[in-house]
Amino acid sequence: MNMKSIQLNEKEIQDKGSGCEVIPSFFNLLNSEQLKSINSNRFQVSFKAGETIIKQGSPLTHVIYLSEGKAKVLLESFGQTVLLKILSKPAIICGPGLYTDYRHYFSVEALGDTKTCFVDINLFKQLTLSNQSYVMKLVTDLNREIINLYDKLKSLTQKHMNGRLADTLIYLSEDIYQSREFTTELSRSDIANMSCMTNGSAIRTLKDFKDDGIIDCNGNHFKILKKEVLLDLSKKG
């Protein structure tokens, strides 16, 4: 991991001119003084594919801004791993340790090469508290996160493999790649972890979908052929 401290002036941040682009949803809410203090307390860090950005259990000392690339959010539990979601740039990574015990409750791993920006958590707290519209946004984001977790819980506990894999494929197609056809950096094992099943089961079920003409896939290239059927499988469980 390549780490360097970078000083950006306010204009650069606002112009998206550097490695650390503006997060419309966050930095735009700050005034110039606040941007300056962020500026003097940030580190840009690059990660290569597969590297660990955050390790579950470690102390939460910085909020991490993902400026380039994608990352996997992993819940590790007793040898097994649940792939919770994929983060795409631009994103602010700050787990539920905020205002609780300041530990990381998930791991984050780079999917492909990524660039990040580390901002000291105390500075982040100061800025958020002093900015009412940011507070509203924070609460909104947390509640959205909770809603997603409810959906995940329902999917993973109540649906069979077909439904769970359908959910994963819909998520990748709609939320992450925003296209019916996409090439993913995820391995079969990632897809399995995301759908809470074993490697073999994921491969088998993908094959079933392919045989039934619901999807087409060659290696990492996927194409959703019959979205209605996927949605139906998702509903039926």
Next chain:
Amino acid sequence: MNMKSIQLNEKEIQDKGSGCEVIPSFFNLLNSEQLKSINSNRFQVSFKAGETIIKQGSPLTHVIYLSEGKAKVLLESFGQTVLLKILSKPAIICGPGLYTDYRHYFSVEALGDTKTCFVDINLFKQLTLSNQSYVMKLVTDLNREIINLYDKLKSLTQKHMNGRLADTLIYLSEDIYQSREFTTELSRSDIANMSCMTNGSAIRTLKDFKDDGIIDCNGNHFKILKKEVLLDLSKKG
């Protein structure tokens, strides 16, 4: 459901003198003016055992304060139900619809007779935004909720029945009844929904635990005999 509007003066609220006791974690953060405005916009509502306090999918118009009794929080999905947690007085019930789409994402059902207080959501929002220490508390609570959901996800997706039922028993003993011995209002079916298994499986596994001397149970009276074993089952999955 028995509904009446009640006017309380500030002193009564602070003295816990009425049907709607002080929530130390919320009302204590308010000043007298804020308490007055809460006061003139509240309804006390009583529910009998089994009655629905909140129905999943309905609009979120009020924050509900649980002043007496216990309630089940249910995630309904496609015919099946996951019992997420038990709320005990005093508690503020406000789901993730806040600041998002103002709908209820779970149902809440009275466990035994309960008393509640309905506070208009807009008033609640005003008060929370104008009070910095409340905002911190809100974010803390939301993050704790997320941490709990992570645990629930890990438990329900990665553990076998023994581990999941052990988790449920530990939760009831430690968090809800705060004793190794307790009499619960929950039915076997509730325990099953909480552990994400069928009725029959829950009863069978409870019997296994009883046969192995891990717990003792007669009807709704439970006694945890070997907590270490439960903790071990929870860890092993």
Next chain:
DNA sequence: ATTGTTAGATGATATATGTCACTTCTATTT
């Protein structure tokens, strides 16, 4: 080119858990 290594794929088998039909118990009503 050859070797080694990893991800992907496939099949046989074991097992955990759900389904369903049925019995027993308990409490409530008449």
Next chain:
DNA sequence: AAATAGAAGTGACATATATCATCTAACAAT
């Protein structure tokens, strides 16, 4: 006291899914 209803409990059986061993394909290192 009898009748009814609902919850608790039991058992036989079906099946979804994991486990594991094996095989192939792709690709990097020598």
